[in-house]
Amino acid sequence: MDFLLQPLSLVTFFPLVGVLVLLFINSEAKTAIRWTAIGTALITFAISLWAFFFSGLYNPASGDLQLVAKYDWIMVSGWSIRYYLAADGLSVLLILLTTFLTPIALLSTWAAVQERVKDFMIFFLLLEVGMLGVFVAQDLFLFYIFWEFTLVPMYFLIGIWGGPNRLYAAVKFFLYTMAGSILMLLAILWLGINVGTFSVPDMIGKVPAAAQMLLFMAFTAAFAIKVPMWPLHSWLPDAHVEAPTAGSVILAGVLLKMGTYGFLRFNLPLFPEAAVKAAPVIAVLAVIGILYGAAVSYSQKDVKKLVAYSSVSHLGFVMLGMFALNSQGIAGAILQMINHGLSTGALFLLVGMIYEQTHTREIKVYGGLWKITPIFGTLMLIVALSSMGLPGLNGFVGEFTILLGAFGSAAYGSYWYAILSAIGVILAAIYILYMFQKMFLGPAGEITHHHELKDLNWREIITLLPLLVFIFWIGIYPAPFFNLIAPAIEKLLVPFQAILLAAH
Amino acid sequence: MTQLDFSTILPVAVLTAWACALLIVDLFIPRDRKGLTALLAAFGLALTLGISLTQVGRELSGFNGMVMLDGFSNFLCMLFLVTGLFGVAVAYGYNRRMQIERGEYYVIMLFSIVGMLLMSQAADLIIIFLALELLSIPLYVLAAFAYPKAESQEAGIKYFLLGAFSTGFVVYGIALIFGATGTTSIAKIIAEDVPAGAVDANLLAAGAGLVLVGLGFKVALVPFHMWTPDVYQGAPTSVTAFMAAGAKAAGFAALLRIFGLSVSPTAWALAPVLAVLAALTMIIGNLIAVAQTDIKRMLAYSSIAQAGYILMAFAPLNDERLRAVSVAAALFYLVAYTITSFGAWGVVMLLESAENKGLNIADYAGLGRKYPLLGTAMTIFMLSLTGLPPTLGLVGKLYLFRATVEGGLYWLAIVGVLTSLISAFYYLRVVVNMFMREGDPQIHREWWLEFTIGATAVITVVVSLVPAPLFNWAQQALIKLF
Numbered sequence: 009m010d011f012l013l014q015p016l017s018l019v020t021f022f023p024l025v026g027v028l029v030l031l032f033i034n035s036e037a038k039t040a041i042r043w044t045a046i047g048t049a050l051i052t053f054a055i056s057l058w059a060f061f062f063s064g065l066y067n068p069a070s071g072d073l074q075l076v077a078k079y080d081w082i083m084v085s086g087w088s089i090r091y092y093l094a095a096d097g098l099s100v101l102l103i104l105l106t107t108f109l110t111p112i113a114l115l116s117t118w119a120a121v122q123e124r125v126k127d128f129m130i131f132f133l134l135l136e137v138g139m140l141g142v143f144v145a146q147d148l149f150l151f152y153i154f155w156e157f158t159l160v161p162m163y164f165l166i167g168i169w170g171g172p173n174r175l176y177a178a179v180k181f182f183l184y185t186m187a188g189s190i191l192m193l194l195a196i197l198w199l200g201i202n203v204g205t206f207s208v209p210d211m212i213g214k215v216p217a218a219a220q221m222l223l224f225m226a227f228t229a230a231f232a233i234k235v236p237m238w239p240l241h242s243w244l245p246d247a248h249v250e251a252p253t254a255g256s257v258i259l260a261g262v263l264l265k266m267g268t269y270g271f272l273r274f275n276l277p278l279f280p281e282a283a284v285k286a287a288p289v290i291a292v293l294a295v296i297g298i299l300y301g302a303a304v305s306y307s308q309k310d311v312k313k314l315v316a317y318s319s320v321s322h323l324g325f326v327m328l329g330m331f332a333l334n335s336q337g338i339a340g341a342i343l344q345m346i347n348h349g350l351s352t353g354a355l356f357l358l359v360g361m362i363y364e365q366t367h368t369r370e371i372k373v374y375g376g377l378w379k380i381t382p383i384f385g386t387l388m389l390i391v392a393l394s395s396m397g398l399p400g401l402n403g404f405v406g407e408f409t410i411l412l413g414a415f416g417s418a419a420y421g422s423y424w425y426a427i428l429s430a431i432g433v434i435l436a437a438i439y440i441l442y443m444f445q446k447m448f449l450g451p452a453g454e455i456t457h458h459h460e461l462k463d464l465n466w467r468e469i470i471t472l473l474p475l476l477v478f479i480f481w482i483g484i485y486p487a488p489f490f491n492l493i494a495p496a497i498e499k500l501l502v503p504f505q506a507i508l509l510a511a512h
Numbered sequence: 513m514t515q516l517d518f519s520t521i522l523p524v525a526v527l528t529a530w531a532c533a534l535l536i537v538d539l540f541i542p543r544d545r546k547g548l549t550a551l552l553a554a555f556g557l558a559l560t561l562g563i564s565l566t567q568v569g570r571e572l573s574g575f576n577g578m579v580m581l582d583g584f585s586n587f588l589c590m591l592f593l594v595t596g597l598f599g600v601a602v603a604y605g606y607n608r609r610m611q612i613e614r615g616e617y618y619v620i621m622l623f624s625i626v627g628m629l630l631m632s633q634a635a636d637l638i639i640i641f642l643a644l645e646l647l648s649i650p651l652y653v654l655a656a657f658a659y660p661k662a663e664s665q666e667a668g669i670k671y672f673l674l675g676a677f678s679t680g681f682v683v684y685g686i687a688l689i690f691g692a693t694g695t696t697s698i699a700k701i702i703a704e705d706v707p708a709g710a711v712d713a714n715l716l717a718a719g720a721g722l723v724l725v726g727l728g729f730k731v732a733l734v735p736f737h738m739w740t741p742d743v744y745q746g747a748p749t750s751v752t753a754f755m756a757a758g759a760k761a762a763g764f765a766a767l768l769r770i771f772g773l774s775v776s777p778t779a780w781a782l783a784p785v786l787a788v789l790a791a792l793t794m795i796i797g798n799l800i801a802v803a804q805t806d807i808k809r810m811l812a813y814s815s816i817a818q819a820g821y822i823l824m825a826f827a828p829l830n831d832e833r834l835r836a837v838s839v840a841a842a843l844f845y846l847v848a849y850t851i852t853s854f855g856a857w858g859v860v861m862l863l864e865s866a867e868n869k870g871l872n873i874a875d876y877a878g879l880g881r882k883y884p885l886l887g888t889a890m891t892i893f894m895l896s897l898t899g900l901p902p903t904l905g906l907v908g909k910l911y912l913f914r915a916t917v918e919g920g921l922y923w924l925a926i927v928g929v930l931t932s933l934i935s936a937f938y939y940l941r942v943v944v945n946m947f948m949r950e951g952d953p954q955i956h957r958e959w960w961l962e963f964t965i966g967a968t969a970v971i972t973v974v975v976s977l978v979p980a981p982l983f984n985w986a987q988q989a990l991i992k993l994f
Binding site: 081082083084085086087124127149152153154156157159160163164167168174175178179182183186187190191193194197198200201 | 836837840881884895900901902906910913914917918922925926929930932933936937940944947948949979980983984987
């Protein structure tokens with residue numbers, strides 16, 4: 009059982025301890041259940057902080073995989089499948105984002121989830137295990153197990169605690185995601201058989217160039233649906249709108265990042281030649297996603313849908329930065345993943361908080377909210393500005409770096425991608441400010457008028473506060489975050505310099 | 513009969529003797545204490561299982577090479593005996609509840625298992641025919657076991673007629689093979705076939721094709737699957753559970769013996785046919801399952817589809833490098849399927865009431881909420897049948913897909929994964945009903961049935977996390993024909 013005592017194993021599987029404890033708590037003892045779940049999530053967060061910053065086992069200046077836990081698992085008849093966990097600069101922030109957002113999301117359910125609290129918490133902690141597993145697994149087989157496993161708890165979270173149309177959304181979410189990942193499964197099998205190992209680091213540089221394009225496409229099928237890239241995004245608004253608030257937070261904050269992370273961890277290092285060839289195509293889809301997502305956001309009547317479609321736009325930026333295949337682009341992409349997790353997570357939390365009171369998300373019935381609920385309005389303004397990329401807040405740093413990367417990208421060979429996506433930044437300002445204006449300024453709307461609206465309580469403020477700290481921190485002083493990811497990016501980019509030089 | 517012959521068929525002999533004795537003993541067991549018969553039947557199965565365990569690693573050939581004991585037969589014997597044990601466990605309470613509790617049930621079942629054991633040991637086409645009859649005829653009787661009930665009688669008759677028909681194919685095929693090669697011994701047939709032009713290849717291929725059709729009926733391959741939904745639905749569910757696992761595995765045992773490790777060029781020539789059959793079975797089975805509202809029919813179509821997945825393992829058999837891996841993959845998946853399907857049928861039995869109530873998928877509404885453990889177990893079975901983690905079904909499917917990918921049959925692998933996606937749709941529907949809809953399902957608490965469900969659920973998850981020993985074991989279960 010040595011393998012369970014490795015730092016990353018502890019981080020990944022600690023939520024299971026909480027699940028075990030929860031099983032023995034009476035399902036009527038809701039407060040105890042909530043504290044147990046939140047406590048578990050907080051301890052997991054603490055363990056992850058310890059593992060990366062205080063244990064002395066992780067050296068942030070190195071670009072190599074660290075905190076390695078590598079054990080033989082299934083070694084029969086030509087298979088070589090390992091229990092192989094490790095982290096580097098590409099994943100460290102995402103692991104921390106996951107452990108950081110989970111307790112916040114759980115705290116937000118305090119009042120919102122009253123039905124079957126115990127089941128909710130169990131599924132949520134199981135989901136955390138799956139997500140963390142995805143970010144730490146370095147063996148493709150192990151990765152696939154975690155990847156598919158995240159579907160199951162999320163499916164239940166949407167299907168049981170979701171909105172009125174939840175069954176449709178849950179099944180659509182499940183089938184859409186599974187459709188992509190089964191093609192990836194075949195590619196994984198092909199790699200495992202033909203390269204002779206399932207361990208990703210051992211595979212790098214060994215995938216024959218002739219096979220790369222098909223494999224790249226198979227992996228892309230899985231990840232592009234998850235991100236989601238235009239035109240595979242149609243599951244996202246349904247899932248987001250129907251999911252309970254905490255589910256939306258995690259869905260936007262972490263689950264979508266599994267897709268972008270997948271590109272980063274597998275598509276780029278394993279199939280570099282194919283990645284260079286595909287970069288312009290991905291960029292076109294990313295730019296369409298940026299503009300389309302922004303335009304559709306603007307036309308939404310439902311505020312949660314607006315936030316959901318804005319994700320399509322934001323993740324378009326992430327993809328654009330990543331496939332620029334230079335250090336600025338990728339660094340921006342990783343940071344933007346985190347930013348999107350923080351800002352959109354906070355937006356979903358805020359939307360959920362008002363929805364709990366009014367039970368409607370229609371933009372037009374609100375109006376003049378700022379006067380009645382000033383704290384809520386202020387926080388919403390900060391988060392909204394962060395989401396649209398105001399300088400001084402986190403969104404700006406990410407988007408700006410991405411645009412810089414896309415501008416100078418040798419893989420794209422054209423600055424038009426960057427120019428067109430810059431229009432997306434303007435569009436973001438339009439739809440975000442439009443939403444803010446309709447809901448918070450102007451004369452009191454129908455709901456604002458008739459409802460006795462309460463401002464945020466201390467619990468809600470505490471839920472949001474940690475997010476706001478990071479929104480400002482990254483916006484004002486992003487260097488520590490870039491320093492964490494930079495060495496790994498340099499290492500990742502080594503093969504690309506030669507390929508890009510040869511291409512031009 | 514020499515001592516060697518006897519030790520070759522020791523499990524078969526012991527179980528046969530036990531079944532005959534039980535038939536007589538049962539006469540003296542009072543009508544209201546038939547649990548004793550069940551217990552004795554289980555004891556006999558456990559005893560035989562013990563004997564099989566002592567035979568691990570032995571290789572014997574008896575009756576002039578007609579019957580053999582090898583790793584393959586040993587592996588399958590144990591699978592059949594475990595199937596039998598589960599079969600007894602789920603039948604005991606269910607049969608009493610459905611008022612079809614009669615002692616001969618267990619005896620007939622034992623005879624059917626004897627047929628399965630013999631099937632796994634058969635090295636001669638005549639023995640395959642004998643074993644096929646020995647395992648099928650008791651199943652015809654069992655299918656009609658609830659005999660005043662029209663559906664059950666219909667199931668029995670249908671199964672009997674189509675079964676007899678398919679046996680006819682097998683016999684005719686055997687006759688043609690005999691005509692081409694002058695022997696019924698599988699080893700000799702292959703030896704005759706290997707030098708090019710030594711036998712009439714067309715005649716041999718026709719014979720092999722007919723045998724394939726006959727066995728295809730048994731394991732419910734499309735287009736020989738028509739009987740399956742009606743029989744699975746009409747038969748008492750305890751019988752269905754046993755039949756779905758045991759009869760299918762036995763049919764595959766024969767298919768593997770004949771086509772599996774065969775080095776005969778004729779068998780190679782049939783490999784593409786098997787691949788097409790596998791694809792058809794997966795597509796049709798899964799597509800029709802989507803339209804079902806009755807859980808027994810849905811699981812029946814699902815079992816058809818599962819047969820298609822197992823048949824995928826046969827497609828790359830003409831590639832010598834892959835043979836061992838493919839056969840091992842098929843055996844592994846048979847175990848996964850047996851365990852999972854028993855669990856799923858167990859849940860069906862727990863909900864089923866007299867007069868066919870509780871069999872609609874809508875009747876599962878609210879199950880997960882009212883009985884969380886039962887709902888979790890059923891979810892595990894559904895995930896396993898779909899092939900999702902953390903279950904045995906995923907590992908089994910990976911092994912099967914691996915065989916096809918390594919054999920270069922990408923189109924078949926793609927059909928396999930796409931049909932898995934279709935299957936997710938109808939398996940999920942059960943989960944949706946259990947956890948996401950309101951309802952007040954009634955279950956019947958029966959200790960042995962619940963034990964079976966619990967045990968299969970735990971095995972499904974735990975073995976998926978440490979699958980290597982089982983796979984190693986399956987891989988050592990190679991067929992030794994020479």
